[in-house]
Amino acid sequence: MSVLRVGVIGTGMIGRDHIRRMTTVLAGVAVTAVTDVDVDTAKKVAEGLPGATLHATGEDLIADPAVDAVVVCSWGPTHEQYVLASIAAGKPVFCEKPLATTQDACLRIVRAEVAAGRRLVQVGYMRRYDAAYRALKQVVDSGAIGTPLMMHCAHRNASVPSFYEKESAITDTAVHEIDMVRWMFGEEISAARVLIPRRSRNGGPLQDPLLLILEMAGGALVDVEISVNIRYGYDIRGEVVGEDGTAALGELSPVVVRTARQRSTPVPVDWRERFLGAYDVEIQEWIDSLAGGGAPVGPNAWDGYAAAVVSDAGVAALRTGERVPVDLAPRPALYGTVAVLP
Template sequence: MLTVGVIGTGMIGQDHLRRITRVLAGATVTAVTDVDADLAKRVAEGLPGAVVHQTGEELIADPAVDAVVVCSWGPTHEQYVLAAIAAGKQVFCEKPLATTEEACRRIVAAEVAAGRRLVQVGYMRRYDAAYRALKAAIESGEIGNPLMMHCAHRNAGVPGFYEKESIITDTAVHEIDMVRWMFGEEISSARVLVPRKNRNGGDLQDPLLLILQTEGGALIDVELSVNIRYGYDIRGEVVGEDGTASLGSQSPVVVRGGGRVASPVPLDWRERFARAYDVELQEWIDSVASGGSPTGPSTWDGYAAAVVSDAAVEALRSGSLVAVSLMERPALYEVVA
């Protein structure tokens, strides 16, 4: 049985705690911590035998913790991931891996020095059944060589602390990682087009159109709308030489009545990707429980997503096409996972 310590007991942390203790197999939670000590104590009351630690570093050092799940505020991720690597413990880190390219580079260097993969980054779309089916359709050759992809990432709304560039760094980063995985290529450039503003968006520049190009020349456009009110709507269509493949409808039912056809739309990301989160963590548990290395998104994937995200932010500010420059990929990460 894998013993897990969770750093960060806010919304996503509590969701993962519920998942590990009630949904998944092969792991148990033995320790928690949060910057809000009272919150950590309240959460621990529902976890028999779990110890509350004052800091993430204390939790990582706990001999009763085999592996670590990091769900804390983004700027703290680097320190906890580096501490886990130093302790030789597997760590699942919710995105982002870190909030700067320099921090991601430090994590890459630490893991390479350790000589084996210890880190997995929480890009859950790779575990979604619809995205996996879309990737399989591409790899089958049925639509020929993939040339373009049209994506939409629509949120009904975003929280008050959402900043102007969060539409790239917090929202579009999911498509950035997904595109690298879907096409099996790195992204070489980014450009952002700015249409007229949504009246629901307040001070945000919303929506945006993000245009990415891969090293192999494929083009991807991503519509980003984060105050569209009607629901959480994720779309994707790949255009190939001989046909197209797109994500299927995520609604389990279509209702016809009163002269209308209606299909429910998910309210938020938790509803749309609930099963993907389950599969993601279960596969991580299975891969590391026997002493192996994680097979999901790697430190390199977290680094690459951060660099592309930075380029997209620069493109948003400048209005220009911005090239993506990645460091040489270490042998530890020979392929895009």
């Protein structure tokens, strides 16, 4: 069995976590090169990877003949340059979200990939790889609950860092639901609105919580509760309401604790705990898809672009209080129909 040789750009928290899973959990892969603007951190990571090369720049890593594919985990504003460089080099690239920080930059990536004539880019939207979300989609696709009419979502964080901004509730938090519902319903989002309820005392300067309303192209409505300072834990919820029934994500924890006359289910601390398994499946399926010169089959450059456009519409709706239509460029044939499995 051939081994995919991967270079990782960005050795911060998520980069190191992907390196850990590729070296200790997953099969068919070897990390052969790393780089980061924090040279000392990158050097320490490289020293723990026998035979791996430490590169001065992302472009140097991409050009390394010992690198078959690239994983981009660097700061968001650098994603465009590294993804474009990977496309130019003809190397598959897995890019953590966002694909790029503006919709124009995402569209440049889409056009570069179309010009290359083949799929090379995958974007890190891990919800599609979560066992609970996959089970929910199977029920929706089966027709068991009839035509989907609505979906209720909640994205709750115990807290967020001090640099988190008002718009981050859409661009950094709800963007996961934005990608997920496109995949869940198999269609694009046509408009966004934001409702602002009473402000939580835990939100500080933020307007927290928010209610994001998404209109699907087929007529279904999706509401996303975004609460980022709810204190009790990291709680992700989703329920699809159909003509003939409903289907919802299962319990947060596989165990139920009974003690001191109370019954409880533990709540995840953060996104790493909740989606640990999804990240493992996501990267393993990316590796498997590239075996024998294959192409990635997960969330693509168009998905990254569409998420950016919807996020911008959501931010505009937050600022204006108005319903904001989503205006997408024509979808290239390279990307087929919207939001295919996985």
